[in-house]
Amino acid sequence: MMAGMQTLALLPWPDLLAMAWFLAAWVGYAWYSRRASVHGATLLATTNRYRRYWMLQATSRDPRVLDGIIVQSLSSSPSFFASATIIIIGGLLALLGTTDKAAEFVREIPFATRTSMLVFELKMLVLIGIFVYAFFRFTWSIRQYTFGALLLGSLPAPEEFAAGKFDRERFANRAGTLVGMAAETFNDGVRAYYFAFAAIAWFFSPLALAVGAALVVAVLYGREFHSQVLHVLRD
Known part of the structure; x- marks a missing residue:
């Protein structure tokens, strides 16, 4: 902890400001997007309604092989990203062992800001931390899809729903919410x-990091709140 504080103290103030802006942009946008999802204004909230419709249809289907295939297909995306993230983390750790050569390569770029080796290593650690966070989110998403498949497999037969033994709406809401949590x-x-792409820009200059974080927020906002896919799903 003390070593980390000393390292941060060695950061020039432009880098400190850029890193603070980067973290504020990421956390602030995540908070804003999650809050807007409650009111149904985001792409995720809109697709969650379709997930509920899907689970409502599943309660009247038997057998539910098609629904199981869909859940398996959805879980393949986080599985792929989790595997790719492990490879990226391994590559970054290997690069961390040769920071002198990597720092020398960055210094040769004409518009890159020259930094000390300690600051360069800190930037590498920040990038590794981002991908470690991504890995944990992807693996948790896989687990949640597994729970969704379990809940889907435990759905009673359509005849039992029709006879009033079980509440169709309650089962559909629960299963749809769980699959929606995995998607989130x-x-x-x-x-x-x-945001890892924005963090890569930090190797060039603090200004590049700040601009990269702002551009990432703009791209994410456009896709989650004003994309053509969202308009199609709402129509």
């Missing part, structure tokens, strides 16, 4: 990938 967790991991 996967979305957190993908968002970390977006």
Whole structure:
């Protein structure tokens, strides 16, 4: 802890301001997006309604092989990203062992800001931390899809719903919410990938980091709140 504080103290003030702006942009946008989802204004909230419709249809289907295939297909995306993230983390850790060569390569770029080796290593650690966070979100999304498949497999037969033994709406809401939570967790991991690109810009200059974070927020906002996909799903 003391070593980390000493390292931060060695950061020039432009880098400190850029890193503070980067964290504020990421956390602030995540908070804003999650709050807007409650009111149904985001792409995730809109697709969650379709997930509920899907689970409502599943309660009247038997067998539910098609629904199981869909859940398996949805879980393949976080599984792929989790595997790719492990490879990226391994590559970054290997690069961390040769920071002198990597720092020398960055210094040769004409518009890159020259920094000390300690600051360069801190930037590498920040980038590794982002991908570690993404890995945990992707693996948790896989687990949640597994729970969703379990809940889907435990749905009573359509005849029991028709006879009034079980509440169809309650089962559909519960299953749809669980699958929606898995999608939201996967979305957190993908968002970390977006901000990782902004963090890469930090190797060039603090200004590049700040501009990159702002551009990432703009891209995410456009896709989650004003994309053509959202308009199609709402119509």
